[in-house]
Amino acid sequence: MKDFKVVVVLPNNGPLKEELEQYGVKVITSPVIKVSRSMFTPKNLLLLPLTIFTAIKTLEKELDGLKVDIVHSNTLAVLLGAFYAKKNRIRHIWHVHEIIKKPKVIYKAFPVLLNLFSEVVVYNSRETMKFWNANRPGLAQKSHVILNGLDRSMPPSTKEEVERIRKTLFGFGKDEIVVGLIGRINHWKGQELMLEAFNLLKKTFDNLKLVFVGSAYEGKEYLVTQLQNKIEEYRLNDDCKIIPFQKDIWPIWDSLDIAVVASTEPEPFGLVAVEAMLSKKPVVAAGHGGLLEIVDNGRTGYFFEPNSIQDLTAKLADLIADKERTLSFGENGFKKASVDFSSKKYVEKFTELYTS
Numbered sequence: 001m002k003d004f005k006v007v008v009v010l011p012n013n014g015p016l017k018e019e020l021e022q023y024g025v026k027v028i029t030s031p032v033i034k035v036s037r038s039m040f041t042p043k044n045l046l047l048l049p050l051t052i053f054t055a056i057k058t059l060e061k062e063l064d065g066l067k068v069d070i071v072h073s074n075t076l077a078v079l080l081g082a083f084y085a086k087k088n089r090i091r092h093i094w095h096v097h098e099i100i101k102k103p104k105v106i107y108k109a110f111p112v113l114l115n116l117f118s119e120v121v122v123y124n125s126r127e128t129m130k131f132w133n134a135n136r137p138g139l140a141q142k143s144h145v146i147l148n149g150l151d152r153s154m155p156p157s158t159k160e161e162v163e164r165i166r167k168t169l170f171g172f173g174k175d176e177i178v179v180g181l182i183g184r185i186n187h188w189k190g191q192e193l194m195l196e197a198f199n200l201l202k203k204t205f206d207n208l209k210l211v212f213v214g215s216a217y218e219g220k221e222y223l224v225t226q227l228q229n230k231i232e233e234y235r236l237n238d239d240c241k242i243i244p245f246q247k248d249i250w251p252i253w254d255s256l257d258i259a260v261v262a263s264t265e266p267e268p269f270g271l272v273a274v275e276a277m278l279s280k281k282p283v284v285a286a287g288h289g290g291l292l293e294i295v296d297n298g299r300t301g302y303f304f305e306p307n308s309i310q311d312l313t314a315k316l317a318d319l320i321a322d323k324e325r326t327l328s329f330g331e332n333g334f335k336k337a338s339v340d341f342s343s344k345k346y347v348e349k350f351t352e353l354y355t356s
Contacts, residue, residue: 004354007066009059009080028062031055033079040105052083059084070354076100076110082117093353094118099131099268099289115139120353122146124269125290131266144353147293148269149346150337152278157254165255170241172209177320180256182213182249183272185223185242189214190262190286192230197313199234205320208239213252215245253279258319258326261285264307270294273301274341277333282326284315294341300333 007026010017011034017027033055038044059080072093073081085092094114100106111132114121121143123129133140157165163174172178179198183189191212198210216223224242231240246252253259259276261267266289273283273294285291287303295301302315319326339345 007063007068028059030059030062031080033083035077035079035106037103040103052079055080056084056087079113082113086117091120092118093120093122095122095124096128096132097124097268099128099266101265111136111139115142118142120144122350122353124148125293127266127288127290127292128268146346146349146353147341148271148274149341149343150271150274150278151343152250154248154250156279157251161251162255165251169243169252170209170211170255171238172241176207176209177205177257178209178211178255179258179260179316179320180211180213180252181260181262182252182275183261185212185214185216185227186220187223188263188265190260190264191227193264193307193309193312194260194262195227195230195234195236195240196309197316198240199236200309200313201316201320202236202239204317208320210236210240211243211256212241213243213246213249249275250279253281256281258316259283259301260312260316261291262312263289263291265289267291274337277330277337277341280330280334282319282329283333284312284319296332296336300329300336 007028008020009028009030009032011029011032013029017029020027031054033051039048068088068090070091070093071081071085072095074095076094076096076098082092082094084090094117096114100110114132115136115138119142121139123132123143123145125147126145129143129145133143166172166174166178170178181189181191181194185191194210198208201208212227228242231237231242243252253275259273259281261270261273261283263270263286269290270285273285273291276283277300283295283301285295285301285303286306288306292303295303297303302318304311304315319329
């Protein structure tokens with residue numbers, strides 16, 4: 001594999017900077033011109049040229065004459081790489097991980113920016129590419145799809161470790177069936193949808209339990225309170241738990257029986273589904289967005305009709321009632337994720353792109 005000298009630009013110091021430096025990566029802390037709603041106020045639009053000029057000059061000073069061959073912008077939300085590459089006539093790869101429908105000004109502006117400021121656009125799924133390239137043949141000609149890659153960072157948990165987590169963290173017994181939804185608690189990740197389905201399922205499966213693992217964004221903590229209030233309204237306190245964000249997520253996955261990705265809006269990719277598959281868990285996923293490219297319906301899990309409590313309930317009931325199928329889907333998912341979504345394959349695809 002060809003060697004690359006890598007410089008990473010971050011907006012501030014933190015754990016990511018420290019981890020990158022452990023691998024010998026040069027890290028520059030610099031303003032990155034992050035896209036936000038406030039950017040589109042009359043005042044900030046007038047100041048934008050000065051903001052761009054200042055950010056580019058800061059980056060050039062930090063690079064200290066280092067020759068850059070390729071600029072890789074790893075999100076739509078940051079504009080510095082695009083402007084820096086354009087000014088210095090450097091090849092620019094814009095790596096898109098987002099599907100953004102609102103506000104409309106951003107939805108309409110980004111395809112224009114992608115076309116004007118990149119030689120190559122890489123999308124994290126075909127669904128993301130389809131969203132941004134719709135009726136834009138010029139943009140489609142420079143577009144590629146490279147699916148995200150992920151490897152487990154630790155071996156499978158022991159039986160004793162799983163029993164400990166179920167007892168001490170979840171408060172559940174070792175023989176109960178535990179369904180889990182892991183992800184940020186917000187309006188579109190589907191926590192309330194999952195709770196509604198769980199409330200129906202408890203009428204049939206007495207030994208069924210549910211865990212939500214994740215926290216809300218700062219300032220949105222009320223969403224956790226609302227979810228907890230709903231759990232109490234249904235009198236499910238002993239059967240449903242909210243666990244805050246966990247840094248070591250693999251033991252949590254290992255302690256579940258079934259994974260649910262209930263996103264009410266299309267996921268650009270759906271990395272949480274890959275995590276579940278690498279932990280040999282069947283995935284019941286909303287049938288839209290990038291999830292369509294991850295789960296094999298009827299082989300590694302099931303799709304349910306997005307936003308349908310009834311269909312989610314039916315698909316979960318099918319798995320809960322058939323332990324052999326649950327285990328089989330988990331094994332199939334592990335094999336698929338290990339091959340199709342490995343970090344090795346991900347790196348190989350970008351190496352080909354960088355050297356082409």
